[in-house]
Amino acid sequence: MDSKIYDFLIIGAGSAGCSTAYFLQKSGKSVAIVDREGIAGGASGVAGAFLSPLPGKKNSYNTFVNEALDFSIDFYEKLLPDSINKKGVLRVPNDNFSKEKLENNDIEYEYFDKNKLQDTSSNFKDIDGYFYKNAAVIEPLSICNKMVEGCAFYKKNIDKLVFEDDIYSIQDIKAKNIILAQGVSRSLVKHPYIQISPIFGLRVDVKTTTKVPFNIHKSISISTNKDDNTVAIGATHERHDSSQLECTTTCDKCIFYVDSEKDQVDSLLNKAKELIDLENLEVVKTYKGARATIKSYFPVVGKIVDYENSLKKYPSIKNGTKISQDILEYYPNLYIINALGSRGFVFGPYLGKILSDSILNEIPIPKDISTQKLFYKAARKELLI
Ligand SMILES: Cc1cc2nc3c(=O)[nH]c(=O)nc-3n(C[C@H](O)[C@H](O)[C@H](O)COP(=O)(O)OP(=O)(O)OC[C@H]3O[C@@H](n4cnc5c(N)ncnc54)[C@H](O)[C@@H]3O)c2cc1C
Structure with missing residues (x-):
């Protein structure tokens, strides 16, 4: 057994986990990361991965998205300039x-x-549109791999967390703190106030002799030509009726895709055709995955509130009594970063930095993305328990 005790063990090596690993490690912490599928083996390896602004009259959500976009584009350009194409x-x-x-x-x-x-x-085609220059497409796999350089990586499926004498022992890995970055997978602890539901999607890479000068977006996105001369077209959005549905199988075996993969590919290609004529088009690969979302569309980061014990201790929260977040009950040394939705690579580095700053430097997490906001909302509405 490895006797090393890591400062942090991150469960999930997608955009969320790898970004957090990067910032913690940069601050001198020892970091291990585990994933049952490998690095970027979940939704992150499937993403387009388009980084685009969210236009419209200013509100708290698009302000958040556009701040994250500026931060993340700058971050990727410095981290791995060859893996970002900003046209x-x-x-x-x-x-x-x-x-x-x-x-x-x-x-x-x-x-x-x-x-x-x-x-x-x-x-x-016969179209017009609005050109935003601060937009890019990235290579998700090389970016995720680069972000965890220097961290220990373990390919493992984790089925439970064991916490004893202030240390987590996860199979043969020991760590002082755990960060759950599990995407749509079943959470390793109960947090009924954070209801993650999947939005399934499919994208394709195609070969074409057409030069696409910049990314194009209508209801789907078409990327500019990448280094290997492929063009990404994505993605479909399919929400199942049940918001509680969890992914229990890999996408390749999922009934959702088995039944509809061809229709989804055709629909993407038809929508692309309305925008630009891609000559000598050949589909080279299809990618399938599930985005993790919560209703507000904001992601969620921070310490994980223990819902049951917090309400047991302060039942009047249900009636609207204000109880400071500092005295709620929390799982020990346990954090979450999740619900990155359709903008996993726009949000990843921005949130990774916010989470790392909050853990290491006690910089408060913006309310809109905090675990506490969801906790109070659920508790006061008595939605749960
Ligand atoms: C078709 C499609 C297209 C997309 N296009 C874009 C795009 O253009 N731009 C963009 O920014 N975003 C896009 N997204 C969204 C983006 O992919 C996601 O938001 C992002 O990848 C989420 O990252 P994550 O780290 O939270 O989750 P994931 O990448 O899913 O990572 C979670 C990881 O945790 C692992 N894991 C979970 N539980 C355990 C356990 N118990 N033990 C071990 N490992 C575990 C899983 O194996 C998984 O690899 C797209 C998504 C899809 C599906």
Whole structure:
């Protein structure tokens, strides 16, 4: 048995876990990371991975997204410049994003009419749109691998957490603190106020002789040509009726894809065709995965509140009595980073830094993404227990 005691053990080696590992390790902490599938073996290896601004009139959500975007693009450019391709994105108006919404925002943009697009490439269809230059596409696998350089990696399935004498013993790995970055998988502790549900999706990589000058987004995204000359097209969004549904199998065996993979690929290609003519198109690979989301669409990070014991100690929380978050009951030395939704690589580094700063330097976590916000909301509504 390895006698080393790590400062942190992170469970889940996707964008969330790897980003957190990066910042903790940079601060001099010893970090181990485990994943049953390998590094970026979950949703993170499936992602497009497009990084795009969220236009529209300023609100707390798009402000958060756009701050995260600025931070993360800058981070990836410094971390691994060869794995980020920042050529901007053309957003074509649709029902959700009207012209007004695309124009009415604080983000810099340029309007491209159809003549301008035709001058750029005669393969563009009869479309116009809004060009945002702060947008990119990245290589998720190389980025995740780079972020955990210097951390110990174990390929293991973890089925329980054991905490004794202030130390977690997870199979043969010992650590002082645990960070759960499990995506859609069943959580290793109970946190009924954080209800993660999956949104399934599929994307494809295609080969084409067409040069795509920048990313294009309408209801789906098409990437600019990558170094291997493939173009990513993604992604479908399928939410199952039950918000409680958990992933119990790998995507390849999931009934959802087995039944509908071809339809989903066709739907992506048809939507792409409405934007640009991709000549000599050949699908080279399909990717399937599930995004972890909660209803608010904000991600969640921080110390994990012990719901049952907090309410046992302070039952009046249910009636709206204000009890400071500092005196709630928490699982010892246990943190979460999850619900990155459709923007896992926009949020990853930004949240990894926030979580690491809160643990190491006691910098408060913004309320919108805190575990406590979800806890109070659920407790006061008596939604649970
Ligand atoms: C089709 C598709 C397209 C997408 N496109 C984009 C995009 O263009 N841009 C973007 O920013 N985001 C995109 N996303 C979203 C992005 O992929 C996710 O938000 C992000 O990958 C989530 O990262 P994560 O680390 O939280 O989860 P994951 O990457 O799923 O990582 C969780 C990991 O935890 C491991 N794990 C869980 N429990 C255990 C356990 N008990 N023991 C061991 N290992 C465990 C799993 O194996 C998994 O690898 C897309 C997602 C999908 C599905």
